Amino acid sequence: MINLTKILAAILVLLAIALGGYAWMLSRQAPAPVAAATGPAAAPTKAKEVLVYPVVVAAKTLPAGEAIPADALRVERLTINPAGAFQDASVAAGRVPVIDLAEGTPLMENQLVSGLALRVAEGERAVAIKTDEIMGAGNKIQPGDFVDVFITLKSDGKDVDRSQARLLLSRKRVLAFGSASVDGMPSKSPDKAAAQQAQRNEMARTAVLAVPVDEVNRLTIGDASGRLMLALRNPNDMSQPDPKLFAELPTALQPVSSKAGEARRAPLEGLDLAQAGLTALDLSTGGQGSNVKPAAVEARAVAATANRRAATGTGTRGGLQVEVIRGERSETVNY
Template identity: 65%
Template sequence: MIHLTKIVAAILVLLAIALGGYAWVLSRQPAKAPPVATAPAAAASSTARVPTFAVVVAAKPVAAGQAIPADAVRVAQLPINPAGAFTETAAVVGRVPVFDIGEGTPLLEGQLASGLAMRVEEGERAVAVKADEVMGVGNKVQPGDFVDVFVMLKSDGKDIDRTQARLLLSRKRVLAFGTASLDGLPSRNPEGRSNPQQQQQQQRAEAARTAVLAVPVAEINRLTLGESAGRLLLALRNPLDTALPDPALLAELPPALQPPAPRRGEPARAPLEGLDSAQAGLTAVDLATGGGAAARRLVADARASAAAAAPRPATAAAAAPRAGMEVEMIRGDRSETIRY
């Protein structure tokens, strides 16, 4: 019994010595630094970071009605991405703003000119004329087609002495016909894909009432006079057919307003063209007769015949014979008889 007690005491002593040595070893090691709380800092930095978007902005003020030059726009990183914004400068260079845009302002689709006006070439104007099924080739005319415009003028005893039909304008581009237009967006099916055939059927469901043509500004007077004095007819032509009538075969129609004559020593004035020709205008008589002196004389004779055939009141002054001579004076599209 005494021997067992000594053995247990010896084991406890050895265990105490071992624990003391382990404690001494631990005391000799350097103390470790406390762990750094990096996770909260990283979370805070990610929260402070704001996403940016590439947006085209004005690098300098841009005036309305003028094409945007390449040096007037740049791409900036903005914290907002407005609806209708652009990401590349090539998409806005050459386009025309509808109002002034200040420096640093994002360029949006709604700020730039669009629609049918952008389909009109320089020197042309979009002109609408009345249309129906017969005039529009049975409603087969579509935007983008090329047509010849014929006119039928009926004799009225005033400006038109004989009923005539002739080619008025040749190879004019159709910008719109009825509800169909070159700037119209294609209709979409439920899957979101374009369906041109369905679009054409929807556009032709309504009867066309107008046709919009791209006409050179100098020829608009012909079109407006032809529509007011007669009936227009569109003739559909193949777009590959580029034949045009020879303008040298017929004399140019004189303008309704004559420019002032050049002063002595000044060179002769060049024929009016473009906007100047449109400003000078055109008379219905010249459109119907070709503007020649002989043609004007035929119109004057037709007027005189119509006036002679018209019934006159049986008054004493009218019934009394008139002595003397008569001279007829023609001034433009007016005829006047002077008696003396």
Template identity: 55%
Template sequence: MSRYVRIAALALLLLALALGGYAWLLGRKPPPPAAGAPAAASAPAARQYAVVVAAKPLPAGEPIAQDAVRVVQLPLKPADALADTAAAVARVPVYDIAENTPLTESQLVSGLALRLEPGERAVAVKADEVMGVGNRVRPGDFVDVFFVLKSDGKDVDRSQARLLLPRMRVLAFGSASVDGAPAAAGNGQRGNAGRPEPARTAVLAVPVDQVNRLALGDASARLLLALRRPDDEAVPDADLFAPLPTALQPLPVRAPAPPRPPLAGIDRAQAGLATADLAAGGSARAPQPHAAPTPRLAPQVRGVAAGPSGHEVEVFRGAQRETLHY
């Protein structure tokens, strides 16, 4: 093979290698975007959060209905925002909430109010170590409330101790509460020396018509909490005792209206209770029907025969009899 043929073959080989390398480089480059096609996003899509918002204006103090809230996707999630409509339905707004406003826990009623049953009220009474079973009472316990009345010569004729309210549910004792984490031993906050401070109040769930009893007992007597087992549901038989009279008497029923049922619930709470009635009990001071006033009799004059010294007249005033001479 001549020298020129070898040189030409080598040149062709080098050219082939160069073209192959160029083709490999072209294969690694992305294809150019098609005409009219949108350019690929240069950054990843922003994160979205599920947030419950008001589907319509929500008035303060009214429970939220199922159709009043909905879930939307937002790029930002407010602090303590709700993510599920089930967490908002039947809750009560603290203030008016406008449409499309994200719902948060701080906008809705919370705390002990949600731990009450219908017809119950949360009532705080003074507490100490003795009253609170040596600070062994815990939120969620059931207790019997006893009271000790001392004779004062006025409303209380004699000293006595009685069961005031049976099986009351404890909502809070000291700083420990059923709607939060339990406090440290002693149920109180830590003082300056690091020691737990004793509890000063106990919060009980009380039927509204029994709040008067607890209020009078706390103001006029010494209260004691007796801890009971949670499955012990024994309560006194109300039929064995006369009901306590109320401080206010209801209006009389006018005929032909049917008889009015006994006061109960918030109506009995409105009627109130007197300390003397709480101390004496219903049997000693049971309400009596109002008797019709006794009509005053006009003096009756009866003439009688005149005596030797003049005339006599007998005057009758009710059951009294008097003879006048003239």
């Protein structure tokens, strides 16, 4: 009995020693579960990356109204992607800002000149004239067409033979006609064909033409002094009147004469010719306005001369004679 007790005590001691050793081993392996627990929590932090976008920004101050040089732009990677921003600097180069842009400012479409102004070529101006269905070729003109501009100058009822009609401007491009325009304005109608038909049915009140700057005076004076007519022409028809066949019209402002010893100045052209201007009289008479007198003035002058001759007894027998001059025509009337 005593031996059995000793045996059980020895077994319990060994068991206690074994459990102590096992506990010691577990204590040494405790950090591993902690590391495993923190691993999944760190994974989302590493996977969370910041998104960046390529955006064109001003590399230096961009003044309004001046074309943007290519070296004034750079592409930066930003955390924002503004609406209307550019991703390629070459696309924005050459555009013109409407406001001053500071260095580092993202370049956006609404900050640049757009619309019909971009369709006007260098040396041209977009000029609007009044129009109606008859003047506008039955409302069949569309943006992008080419037209000839004719003018009709009507005189008063007493001098009808001085009325004239002639070509004023040749082969001018139509930028806009009524509400339709070549700048590609989006239509409210989802059906493009229906939108074009609606624009045709709408009565056009104005037409915008691309006119060289030195010919704008002709168009504006003609629109104010007479009635214009737009003649639609085939775009493949490149024919133009020969300017060498007609004398140049004098300008409203006379250029400064060349000084002695200076080379003769070249004829005015472009903006200089536009600055010099044009008078309605020279437009209607072909530059001979100062040499052509109205018929009524000529008749009064001749009648006065005839009356003086009759009073002095030098007049023609049988009454007075009045010479009436209309342009190059001369007519003698006996009284």
